[in-house]
Amino acid sequence: MFRSLTRLQRYYLIYTGGFLAFIGALAVLEQHGMPPRWVGYAFLIFTISMYAGIGIISRTSDVSEYYVAGRRVPAFFNGMATGADWMSAASFIGLAGTLYLSGFQGLAYVIGWTGGFVLVALLLAPYLRRCEQYTIPDFLGARYGGNAIRLVAVAAAILASFVYVVAQIYGVGVITSRFVSLQFEIGVFVGLAGILVCSFLGGMRAVTWTQVAQYLILIVAYITPVAILSYNVTGNPVPQLVYGEVLQKVSQLENRLFDAPAEKEVRQLFRERADTYAQKIMQLPQSLNHERELLSSQINQLKASDVQMRDIVALERQRRDLPHDPEQAKARWEAAMFSAVERSRQPAHHAEAFPGETKEERDTLRINFLALIFCLTVGTAALPHVLVRYYTTPTVHEARESVFWSLLFILLLYVTAPAYAVFAKYEVLSHLADIPIAKLPGWVTAWAKVGLVSIEDINLDGVLQLAELSLNPDVIVLATPEIAGMPYVVSGLVAAGGLAAALSTADGLLLTITSALSHDVYYRIIRPDASTQFRLVISKSMLLVVAVLAATVAAQKPGTILSMVAWAFSIAGSAFFPALVLGIFWQRATRAGALAGMLVGVSLSLYYILRVEFDSIPWLGVSGFRMEPWFNVQATSAGVFGVAAGFVTIIAVSLFTKPEPSTASFLERIRMSNRPSP
Amino acid sequence: MNRDPQAYWRKTRRLTFCLLFLWFCITFGSTWYAREINQVVIFGFPLGFYMAAQGGLVIFLLIIWWYNRCMKKIDREFGLEEE
Numbered sequence: 030m031f032r033s034l035t036r037l038q039r040y041y042l043i044y045t046g047g048f049l050a051f052i053g054a055l056a057v058l059e060q061h062g063m064p065p066r067w068v069g070y071a072f073l074i075f076t077i078s079m080y081a082g083i084g085i086i087s088r089t090s091d092v093s094e095y096y097v098a099g100r101r102v103p104a105f106f107n108g109m110a111t112g113a114d115w116m117s118a119a120s121f122i123g124l125a126g127t128l129y130l131s132g133f134q135g136l137a138y139v140i141g142w143t144g145g146f147v148l149v150a151l152l153l154a155p156y157l158r159r160c161e162q163y164t165i166p167d168f169l170g171a172r173y174g175g176n177a178i179r180l181v182a183v184a185a186a187i188l189a190s191f192v193y194v195v196a197q198i199y200g201v202g203v204i205t206s207r208f209v210s211l212q213f214e215i216g217v218f219v220g221l222a223g224i225l226v227c228s229f230l231g232g233m234r235a236v237t238w239t240q241v242a243q244y245l246i247l248i249v250a251y252i253t254p255v256a257i258l259s260y261n262v263t264g265n266p267v268p269q270l271v272y273g274e275v276l277q278k279v280s281q282l283e284n285r286l287f288d289a290p291a292e293k294e295v296r297q298l299f300r301e302r303a304d305t306y307a308q309k310i311m312q313l314p315q316s317l318n319h320e321r322e323l324l325s326s327q328i329n330q331l332k333a334s335d336v337q338m339r340d341i342v343a344l345e346r347q348r349r350d351l352p353h354d355p356e357q358a359k360a361r362w363e364a365a366m367f368s369a370v371e372r373s374r375q376p377a378h379h380a381e382a383f384p385g386e387t388k389e390e391r392d393t394l395r396i397n398f399l400a401l402i403f404c405l406t407v408g409t410a411a412l413p414h415v416l417v418r419y420y421t422t423p424t425v426h427e428a429r430e431s432v433f434w435s436l437l438f439i440l441l442l443y444v445t446a447p448a449y450a451v452f453a454k455y456e457v458l459s460h461l462a463d464i465p466i467a468k469l470p471g472w473v474t475a476w477a478k479v480g481l482v483s484i485e486d487i488n489l490d491g492v493l494q495l496a497e498l499s500l501n502p503d504v505i506v507l508a509t510p511e512i513a514g515m516p517y518v519v520s521g522l523v524a525a526g527g528l529a530a531a532l533s534t535a536d537g538l539l540l541t542i543t544s545a546l547s548h549d550v551y552y553r554i555i556r557p558d559a560s561t562q563f564r565l566v567i568s569k570s571m572l573l574v575v576a577v578l579a580a581t582v583a584a585q586k587p588g589t590i591l592s593m594v595a596w597a598f599s600i601a602g603s604a605f606f607p608a609l610v611l612g613i614f615w616q617r618a619t620r621a622g623a624l625a626g627m628l629v630g631v632s633l634s635l636y637y638i639l640r641v642e643f644d645s646i647p648w649l650g651v652s653g654f655r656m657e658p659w660f661n662v663q664a665t666s667a668g669v670f671g672v673a674a675g676f677v678t679i680i681a682v683s684l685f686t687k688p689e690p691s692t693a694s695f696l697e698r699i700r701m702s703n704r705p706s707p
Numbered sequence: 708m709n710r711d712p713q714a715y716w717r718k719t720r721r722l723t724f725c726l727l728f729l730w731f732c733i734t735f736g737s738t739w740y741a742r743e744i745n746q747v748v749i750f751g752f753p754l755g756f757y758m759a760a761q762g763g764l765v766i767f768l769l770i771i772w773w774y775n776r777c778m779k780k781i782d783r784e785f786g787l788e789e790e
Contacts, residue, residue: 133741136759140734143764147730150771151723155778269761273751380756382741391742399735406734426788429778433771440764447760614720700719701712702787 037106044079045245051075056518065517069209072525076246077223080239080532084227087235092561095232095568096163096544097420102237104427108434110237111418113244113533115142115409115435116442117193118200119594121247121530124443126502128450132379134394135450137401139443143436144402145409150432153410154419156613158428159699163420164541165413165605166549172612172695173620176554181627183545185604186413188631189597190538191579196594197535198224198583201528207479207507208524214584221580223528224535228543229572236536237421243529244438250526251442251506255449258513262455268448276380276451282458283378286495289463295494298487299373306366314355324348372496379454393661404668408598411605413545414537453505456512462495469493472511476504539579543572595665596638603630603671611679616696622683630675637667715785722777726770733763 034042055068093099102110120142128135162168166182201220206213227239259268262275286292309316328344352358377384383398385391409415418435422428461469466486476482481501484493506527510519547568552559559567608627611618641664645652662669737744741755749757782788 133756133759136756140738140759140763143767144730144734147726147767147770151727151730151774273757276756277751380745380753382745382755395739395742399739402734402738426775426779426782429775433768433775436768436771440768444761444764697712700716 035103037103041106041241041245044242045249048246048249052518052522055521056516059516059518065520066210068517068521069524072521073205073209073219073528076525076528077219077226079242080223081226083239083242084229084231084235087227087238088230089232089234090562090565092564094234095565096548097417098232098234098237100161100421101423102421102431104422104430105434106241107237107418107422107427107431108436108438109244110240111415111431111435112438112442113240113247113529114418114537115415115439115534116247116530117534118197118204118527118531120442120446121251121527122200122204122503122506124446125449125453126500126505128447129453129505130500130502132377132450133382134398136447137398138405139447141402141405142409143440143443145406146432146436146439148406148410149416149419150429150436152610152613153416154428154432155425156699157416157419158422158425159702161420163548164544165416165609166545167553169605169608169612169623170549170553172692173608173618173623174689174691175620178608178620178624178627179549179553181624182605182608183549185600185627185631186545187542189412189601189604190414190542191575192593193597194535194538194542194575194579195582195587197531197538198580199586200531201535202583203503204524204527204531208521213586217580217584220528220532220535220583221576223532224539225573225576228536228540228576229569232568233417233421233540236540240533240536243533247526247529247533248438248441250522250529252445253522254506254509254513254515254519255445255452257515257519258452258456258509259448261513262452268452269444272448272451275455279379279451279455279458282455282462283376286458286462287376289494291463291488291490291492292494292496295488295496296373296375299369299496302487303366303369303373306362306369310359310362310366313359317352317355317358321348321351324351368499372499376495379451396660397663397666400662400666400669403672404599404602404666407602407606407668407672411601411609412597413601413605414534414541417541417544418537449509450505453509453512457498457500458495461493461498464493465491466493467491470512472508475511476508481507535579539572539576542575543568546575547571596634596667599634599638599666599668599671600631602668603634603675606672607675607679611676611683613696613699615680615683616692617683617688618679618692619683619686619688621686622679622681625682626675626679629678630671633674634667634671637670638664641667710786712785715781715787718781719778722774722781726774730767730770733758733766737763 055063055071059065059068089095091099124135124138127138157165157168160168160171162171164186166179166186169182170176170179198217198220201223202213202217205211205216205219209216211219227235255268256266259271260266263271265271309320312319324344324347328341328348331341331344352361375386383391383394385394419428419431422431461473466484469484473482473484477484481504483499485497486493487497488494506523507520510517510523547564551567552564604627607630608618608623611626612623637659640654640656641658644655658664659670737755737758741759743755744758745753745755747754749762752760779788
């Protein structure tokens with residue numbers, strides 16, 4: 030049987046076996062007293078040196094190898110590479126937590142991020158492969174002609190990819206600092222090294238083969254803890270099959286807990302707190318002065334009496350920590366008010382779709398759920414770093430097949446994530462809720478120290494009510510090994526998996542940005558006569574510059590950039606999707622139409638995001654421009670309007686402009702032939 | 708063997724749009740009514756939840772599989788298979 034496999038399959042089988050043996054060896058060593066920190070180091074060093082090894086073996090100085098892996102990647106492996114390319118640190122670490130917190134509402138991500146691949150399969154992959162270009166701007170350039178559209182496409186590709194790559198490198202920093210206790214900034218540069226070792230020497234070819242290796246690690250790492258948890262709870266190690274039964278138990282627990290008198294009391298207390306903050310905000314700036322005076326008088330009173338110095342110091346610190354000016358007070362109190370409002374809400378059942386007290390509330394949730402699915406599917410089908418993977422297969426048929434494999438490999442994770450969330454919820458509801466705070470399990474205190482779990486006994490009864498517990502979404506995946514009482518080696522494995530997810534996505538994104546700059550801008554526009562050798566030199570230096578830039582930005586821990594990642598889907602979707610799909614399926618689409626459509630689509634998305642999300646831009650000196658969202662659609666789903674506007678604009682402008690005569694022969698080639706172009 | 712490229716494209720297009728319609732119904736139709744179909748229980752899950760968490764995804768995979776199968780057949784019919 031082993032002999033009937035291809036050489037590549039044998040290599041990766043040996044590799045997987047080696048990795049499993051490595052985990053086994055570490056587990057044995059841990060039993061014999063290897064400290065957890067060393068386990069973390071061992072995983073970090075082993076996996077990164079594996080990736081580096083593959084990167085060095087696949088080094089290349091051939092342009093086609095560098096940009097599209099020589100178009101020799103078999104469908105099966107391209108599917109795996111796409112899986113790793115696609116699943117980012119957010120999918121690996123954040124998704125299960127989001128599903129835990131928002132229940133059914135979080136499934137928009139699951140359905141959106143998988144449904145997009147149907148669009149890729151039916152509308153894009155085979156046609157991109159037939160076109161035989163190197164990048165997505167290249168395809169648009171070939172279809173519509175002219176440099177303007179190429180430049181717009183390059184700008185949109187960079188806009189969507191750069192924030193995304195920063196978030197991946199940030200993810201690497203978070204993982205290394207938590208599991209190996211490296212300093213965050215050092216972790217970021219370890220990540221940078223991990224990315225550069227594979228992409229610098231071998232471009233797409235090296236990235237492809239490391240991504241396959243990374244996929245194997247990340248999927249093993251994702252499924253192992255939840256399989257063990259599932260076995261502990263139900264006696265069946267296949268969580269995807271049995272979590273329906275656990276979901277029913279969760280519902281029963283929810284029924285019992287949600288309306289318990291203590292829970293109601295806690296929610297009432299949070300509601301009162303929110304009201305207090307609302308009042309204080311209304312009465313600014315007097316309320317701030319009043320608070321300061323109150324503290325001062327208390328301090329003076331204490332100083333006059335003979336209490337311990339410690340109490341006075343504590344009060345003085347409290348006074349020092351008061352907001353400095355009304356503006357700061359407003360921001361801080363608003364945050365506190367929103368968090369109190371959040372905790373005072375009646376919790377929803379995990380499986381309940383669109384929970385809400387009134388029909389309007391339910392309809393708003395429903396509309397936003399569908400809008401988010403739309404943006405995520407269209408964005409998935411338009412993100413250049415995913416699409417470019419379908420240039421790398423040997424034939425059109427294999428491009429089609431490889432979308433199937435991609436979705437299959439991606440499904441393995443996305444079908445597991447909801448199960449992960451349900452098992453975690455079961456653990457929390459049955460082992461944390463209604464338990465005396467002094468008797469909570471050890472992992473709660475451990476993660477509370479890092480700030481990912483917080484507990485506030487607001488009704489001072491010494492027992493944990495659900496509303497008193499707040500969890501950061503990341504903690505679900507990061508802490509599951511501890512929740513289920515597994516040895517540290519499983520935690521190390523999870524860290525290695527998260528690292529693989531972040532690095533593989535970063536590799537793909539970085540290569541997309543680099544090839545947009547070096548191939549589309551430099552070679553196609555600035556110097557079409559550049560020698561192959563020189564084109565590669567340019568590519569590699571761009572790669573270095575962009576990578577260092579991204580790592581530097583990530584090292585600043587930019588909060589806003591991380592929330593911008595969700596916008597990448599709307600931006601990519603409205604920039605590329607209408608132009609690509611109409612370019613393939615509608616002969617009448619013209620250059621002017623596509624150009625106008627791309628610009629209008631992206632501008633509308635950006636406009637909507639800006640006006641719904643922000644109220645002022647301090648460094649531009651403008652303020653007070655926040656608007657009411659249209660149809661209650663959130664800023665993350667701005668693409669709904671952007672994509673629609675893009676389609677309408679392309680159709681309208683195309684009908685008013687003359688079609689180019691060269692379109693017919695181009696379309697004939699990408700629609701109807703499977704022969705390589707002359 | 709049919710060699711008319713236009714006929715090949717017509718067949719491809721028809722297949723694409725049929726499957727796209729099916730995809731649309733699953734992605735947006737069944738999720739729009741998730742609240743209503745949640746009353747039904749399947750494998751221990753409420754149906755609306757199950758469709759969004761598992762059922763829909765499997766149907767997506769089947770759509771792609773079916774598309775590839777049909778395209779392979781159409782390619783053969785028009786002599787466009789690749790070596």
